[in-house]
Amino acid sequence: MHLPALAKQEDRAVPATKTIITLADGRSLIYFDEKPADRTATDLRDLPDTATHSQIRWDPVQDDWVVIASHRQARTFLPPADECPLCPSRDGRHTEIPASDYDVVVFDNRFPSLSVDTAAAGSSDGLFLSRPGNGKCEVVCFTSDHDSSFAKLSPERAETVIEAWVDRTRELSTVDGVEQIFPFENRGQEIGVTLAHPHGQIYAYPFLPPPVRQMLASARRHRESHGGCLFCDLLHSEQKAGERIVVEGEHWTAFVPYAARWPYEIHLYARRHVPDLPSLTAAERADLARVYLDVLRRFDSLFSTPTPYIAAWMQAPVRVDRDLAHLHLKLFTIRRAEGKLKYLAGSESGIGVFINDVTPEQAAARLRGD
Amino acid sequence: MHLPALAKQEDRAVPATKTIITLADGRSLIYFDEKPADRTATDLRDLPDTATHSQIRWDPVQDDWVVIASHRQARTFLPPADECPLCPSRDGRHTEIPASDYDVVVFDNRFPSLSVDTAAAGSSDGLFLSRPGNGKCEVVCFTSDHDSSFAKLSPERAETVIEAWVDRTRELSTVDGVEQIFPFENRGQEIGVTLAHPHGQIYAYPFLPPPVRQMLASARRHRESHGGCLFCDLLHSEQKAGERIVVEGEHWTAFVPYAARWPYEIHLYARRHVPDLPSLTAAERADLARVYLDVLRRFDSLFSTPTPYIAAWMQAPVRVDRDLAHLHLKLFTIRRAEGKLKYLAGSESGIGVFINDVTPEQAAARLRGD
Numbered sequence: 001m002h003l004p005a006l007a008k009q010e011d012r013a014v015p016a017t018k019t020i021i022t023l024a025d026g027r028s029l030i031y032f033d034e035k036p037a038d039r040t041a042t043d044l045r046d047l048p049d050t051a052t053h054s055q056i057r058w059d060p061v062q063d064d065w066v067v068i069a070s071h072r073q074a075r076t077f078l079p080p081a082d083e084c085p086l087c088p089s090r091d092g093r094h095t096e097i098p099a100s101d102y103d104v105v106v107f108d109n110r111f112p113s114l115s116v117d118t119a120a121a122g123s124s125d126g127l128f129l130s131r132p133g134n135g136k137c138e139v140v141c142f143t144s145d146h147d148s149s150f151a152k153l154s155p156e157r158a159e160t161v162i163e164a165w166v167d168r169t170r171e172l173s174t175v176d177g178v179e180q181i182f183p184f185e186n187r188g189q190e191i192g193v194t195l196a197h198p199h200g201q202i203y204a205y206p207f208l209p210p211p212v213r214q215m216l217a218s219a220r221r222h223r224e225s226h227g228g229c230l231f232c233d234l235l236h237s238e239q240k241a242g243e244r245i246v247v248e249g250e251h252w253t254a255f256v257p258y259a260a261r262w263p264y265e266i267h268l269y270a271r272r273h274v275p276d277l278p279s280l281t282a283a284e285r286a287d288l289a290r291v292y293l294d295v296l297r298r299f300d301s302l303f304s305t306p307t308p309y310i311a312a313w314m315q316a317p318v319r320v321d322r323d324l325a326h327l328h329l330k331l332f333t334i335r336r337a338e339g340k341l342k343y344l345a346g347s348e349s350g351i352g353v354f355i356n357d358v359t360p361e362q363a364a365a366r367l368r369g370d
Numbered sequence: 371m372h373l374p375a376l377a378k379q380e381d382r383a384v385p386a387t388k389t390i391i392t393l394a395d396g397r398s399l400i401y402f403d404e405k406p407a408d409r410t411a412t413d414l415r416d417l418p419d420t421a422t423h424s425q426i427r428w429d430p431v432q433d434d435w436v437v438i439a440s441h442r443q444a445r446t447f448l449p450p451a452d453e454c455p456l457c458p459s460r461d462g463r464h465t466e467i468p469a470s471d472y473d474v475v476v477f478d479n480r481f482p483s484l485s486v487d488t489a490a491a492g493s494s495d496g497l498f499l500s501r502p503g504n505g506k507c508e509v510v511c512f513t514s515d516h517d518s519s520f521a522k523l524s525p526e527r528a529e530t531v532i533e534a535w536v537d538r539t540r541e542l543s544t545v546d547g548v549e550q551i552f553p554f555e556n557r558g559q560e561i562g563v564t565l566a567h568p569h570g571q572i573y574a575y576p577f578l579p580p581p582v583r584q585m586l587a588s589a590r591r592h593r594e595s596h597g598g599c600l601f602c603d604l605l606h607s608e609q610k611a612g613e614r615i616v617v618e619g620e621h622w623t624a625f626v627p628y629a630a631r632w633p634y635e636i637h638l639y640a641r642r643h644v645p646d647l648p649s650l651t652a653a654e655r656a657d658l659a660r661v662y663l664d665v666l667r668r669f670d671s672l673f674s675t676p677t678p679y680i681a682a683w684m685q686a687p688v689r690v691d692r693d694l695a696h697l698h699l700k701l702f703t704i705r706r707a708e709g710k711l712k713y714l715a716g717s718e719s720g721i722g723v724f725i726n727d728v729t730p731e732q733a734a735a736r737l738r739g740d
Contacts, residue, residue, distance in 0.1 A: 057629035060600065062581060063588050066629040067717075067725040070732065113717070113725045127607050128628050184716035192713025203717060211432060211722040218433050230430065237497050258498050259427035259436040312720030330720065343562025344714055346554035347437075347483070347573060350682030350700065352581040355437040355483045362440065 016160050018167065021098065025049050029097065029107035032164050034156065041089065041098040050110055054133025055120040056206065064210045067133055069113045079195070081146055086197035088144050097141070104160045105141045106168060106202070112137035114203065116175065134177050136204040140164055146197050149306065150185065151296035158289035165202070165313070166277045166285075172204040173318045180205045180212055180317050183277070188308025190341060191334060200311070208317055215314065219324040231326030235269045244364040246298065249291035251284045256364040261354035262332035263342050264302060264363050266295055269328045275316030276327055295331060298367045302335075309333045386530050388537065391468065395419050399467065399477035402534050404526065411459065411468040420480055424503025425490035426576065434580045437503055438490075439483045449565070451516055456567035458514050467511070474530045475511045476538060476572070482507035484573065486545065504547050506574040510534055516567050519676065520555065521666035528659035535572070535683070536647045536655075542574040543688045550575045550582055550687050553647070558678025560711060561704060570681070578687055585684065589694040601696030605639045614734040616668065619661035621654045626734040631724035632702035633712050634672060634733050636665055639698045645686030646697055665701060668737045672705075679703045 016032040019039040023029055024047040031039050056065045079085070085096045097105055114135030122131035142150055142161055153161070165183045172181050185200035186193050208216075222230035238244055238255045246266055247254040254268045268291065274280060280288065299307045310332055316325030336342040336357050347353045386402040389409040393399055394417040401409050426435045449455070455466045467475050484505030492501035512520055512531055523531070535553045542551050555570035556563050578586075592600035608614055608625045616636055617624040624638045638661065644650060650658065669677045680702055686695030706712040706727050717723045 059627070059629035059631075060592070060604065061585050061588050063584060065723070066631050067723060068629075068729055069725055069727060070729045127604055128611070180721075182717075182721050184720050186715040192711070192715045201716065203721075203723075205723060209721045209723045214433060215431050218431050222430070234430065234497055241498070257429070259429035259438075261429075261436050310716050310720050312716055314721075332719075341562070344719070345556040345562045346571065346680050346682055347552075349702075349714070350554050350680050351550075351552050351573075351579045351684075353435070353437060353573075353575060353579045355439055357439060359438055359440045 016103070016163050023047065023096070023098075023107065025110075027108040027110070029105060030164075030167075031099065031102055032104040032106070032160050032167075034103045034160055037099070037101075037103075039099060041100070043094070043098045044089075045094045052112060052115040052118045052133075053120045054112070054114050054118040054135075055122070055130050056114075056133050058129040060127045060129075062210070065207045067113050069133065071111065081196070084146055084195065084197050086139070086141050086195055086199055087146050096139075097144075102141070102144050103157065104143075104164050106138050106164050109137040109139050109201070114205065131206070133206070135206045136172055136175060136178070136202070138168060138172075138202040138204075140168075140183070140200040140202060142198045142200065149187065149198050149296075149300075150200075150311075151293060151300050153293065155286075155289045155293060158293055159285060161200075162277070162280075162285050162288055166280070168202050169277050169315065172202065175204060177206045178204040178318055179208050179320075181276075181315055182209075183313045183315075185309075185311040187311070188306065190308040191310060208320075212314070212317060216317070216321045216324050219326075220321070223324070229273050229324075229326055231269060231328065232273055235271065243361050246364055246367045247291055247294055249287045249294075251287040252291040254291060254295050256360040256367065258360060260332075260356055260358075260360040260363065262334065263336035263356060263358040264299065264307070264367065265330070265332035265360075266299075266367065267328055267330055268292065268295060269326070274327050275322045275325050277313070277315060279327070292329070295367075298369070299331065299333065301369075302333075302366065303338050307333045307335055386473070386533050393417065393466070393468075393477065395480075397478035397480070399475060400534075400537075401469070401472055402474040402476070402530050402537075404473045404530055407469070407471075407473075409469060411470070413464070413468045414459075415464045422482060422485040422488045422503075423490045424482070424484050424488040424505075425492070426484075426501050426503050428499040430497045430499075432580070435577045437483050439503065441481065451566070454516055454565065454567050456509070456511050456565055456569055457516050466509075467514075472511070472514050473527065474513075474534050476508050476534050479507040479509050479571070484575065501576070503576070505576045506542055506545060506548070506572070508538060508542075508572040508574075510538075510553070510570040510572060512568045512570065519557065519568050519666075519670075520570075520681075521663060521670050521676075523663065525656075525659045525663060528663055529655060531570075532647070532650075532655050532658060536650070538572050539647050539685065542572065545574060547576045548574040548688055549578050549690075551646075551685055552579075553683045553685075555679075555681040557681070558676065560678040561680060578690075582684070582687060586687070586691045586694050589696075590691070593694070599643050599694075599696055601639060601698065602643055605641065613731050616734055616737045617661055617664055619657045619664075621657040622661040624661060624665050626730040626737065628730060630702075630726055630728075630730040630733065632704065633706035633726060633728040634669065634677070634737065635700070635702035635730075636669075636737065637698055637700055638662065638665060639696070644697050645692045645695050647683070647685060649697070662699070665737075668739070669701065669703065671739075672703075672736065673708050677703045677705055 019031040024043040182203045219230040244256045312330045316322040389401040394413040552573045589600040614626045686692040
């Protein structure tokens with residue numbers, strides 16, 4: 001299932017133009033423009049400051065952190081299309097984006113789970129340990145077209161989104177205390193999306209999430225016992241087995257993992273051992289745009305309606321063990337069959353054991369279109 | 371929020387009568403009867419054998435096991451009430467339970483995720499490691515009343531359910547290769563329940579689930595550094611703090627954990643350091659029935675409709691580290707506000723970081739009825 005070689009592999013010569021403006025309540029917004037555009041429009045809204053009270057609390061049994069963000073209960077919830085805050089400002093209606101059109105924009109979430117400005121304090125009292133919920137939560141709008149989706153973007157636009165991910169990973173890595181940068185997309189109401197406009201998010205966490213710690217521990221153990229990179233070896237094993245490979249690009253390989261947790265799950269691995277998105281070459285980014293669009297379109301052709309999904313970037317941590325990590329994306333859906341969802345019930349949410357009703361080999365065959 | 375002392379604390383003198391029968395396809399069914407009952411009814415269905423192809427596969431990155439159970443896609447899905455397979459057999463309609471009435475019954479799931487009879491083989495090839503999905507999945511019907519719920523059971527009936535949990539934990543612990551016994555209940559369609567009749571389940575896993583391993587590792591570290599039981603110390607800390615306590619019974623304490631992951635979450639701890647349900651005294655079981663019913667009723671009074679929930683028993687493993695564990699139940703809902711659900715989206719499902727919009731102190735106050 002190799003993608004046909006590009007007629008001419010043109011790595012995009014001119015990067016997007018980046019323009020930073022400040023919204024009415026002091027938040028930043030960044031335009032990533034593919035062509036020159038007028039970015040002088042200002043935010044005309046009378047926007048009240050939103051207080052942020054994020055705190056992170058330590059769970060001494062599971063030895064991890066939970067974010068308590070009580071100010072978010074009032075956040076915008078499934079507004080009608082004509083009140084969408086992610087559409088451009090048009091016809092006298094003012095949204096989060098002051099301009100009347102845009103390519104890609106990134107801005108601070110108005111209701112962030114983590115914030116450098118959180119009003120919450122930390123404390124330490126025996127087994128009760130908390131810290132301010134410092135970090136960042138950004139929104140990434142992929143297109144001004146409310147009714148589009150990532151899968152429908154042009155390869156050029158997908159490259160602009162990747163450029164935004166690279167830019168934000170670099171910038172957010174410089175924020176005090178940030179340990180992990182996590183670009184992701186939730187797509188579909190079934191997954192809990194509260195705004196229908198095509199968008200993703202980037203979280204900058206002030207700690208290493210448990211699956212990242214586990215991933216690094218496994219990679220360290222593998223290197224000590226086998227001498228190489230766990231992810232490189234996994235990739236080669238999948239390529240050798242072949243039956244779970246979905247797409248092979250020039251620089252990226254998409255496969256259903258051997259122990260997939262979700263009914264349809266694809267892991268998209270950079271073939272070169274790179275830690276994160278900023279480490280990609282222009283050619284690798286261009287191929288990522290093609291392969292990712294291909295994979296998303298395969299997801300959308302599984303069922304009669306667009307597939308709800310979560311796309312999650314696993315990057316190296318900002319500060320530690322960067323050589324152990326290997327950039328990859330996890331893409332999965334909770335839809336297990338037409339009209340049926342996979343729920344995280346007792347076994348998954350209660351005791352952490354995933355039960356998958358679709359074999360990874362069947363899933364890969366369907367995604368290849370065998 | 372102490373429960374009033376019982377007028378007379380009568381521990382149930384006579385245990386339920388246990389009668390084991392065999393269903394048409396060879397599965398076992400156990401009646402737990404509070405009063406003498408005729409259990410001679412036989413399963414008159416012409417029930418085809420269901421092949422089970424469960425396999426467990428190792429994930430070398432997360433270092434845990436995933437259950438692949440492809441035969442389950444065809445399982446019964448939200449049947450109308452007059453086709454409920456968990457109602458007694460009446461009026462010529464034959465269900466899973468041959469008798470025309472029952473108190474509590476336990477039987478092998480017809481579509482098990484794990485089975486001692488699985489047809490799947492195991493294999494080992496480098497990073498690809500699998501084993502047969504050996505284990506057990508049992509269904510526990512709490513009442514013959516289709517429209518009831520656990521919260522509506524009498525204390526006597528709740529004690530019979532606890533007796534069934536104790537019995538099954540003992541019995542399933544003797545099954546070859548079983549490492550962890552997990553009684554749980556999924557309640558509500560929002561949580562993915564496919565049968566509305568009030569019932570729970572018991573899974574017997576052939577490995578230690580990751581949260582259990584982490585719980586034991588944390589308990590070991592705590593004992594080495596502090597000399598005592600992590601859970602006993604947590605309980606005392608919560609009792610001293612007070613603000614997150616919901617109910618104190620004679621032998622059980624219910625509190626919202628300091629780092630709660632879910633909008634409304636209660637941990638119900640045995641006050642005595644006991645590893646599992648079979649270790650409880652009659653007095654502890656009687657108090658558990660009262661406190662658990664009290665807590666479930668508080669959950670159901672949170673919103674205008676019954677609260678969807680997951681109830682998950684954390685017991686000591688069957689074979690290892692039994693002294694480190696401390697019996698407790700986790701009860702939580704995915705409903706974060708009237709008409710709104712907490713979804714496990716990118717942060718939770720993608721990278722394992724929970725974001726809770728309700729502070730544990732607010733949740734405890736609402737559950738106490740302050």
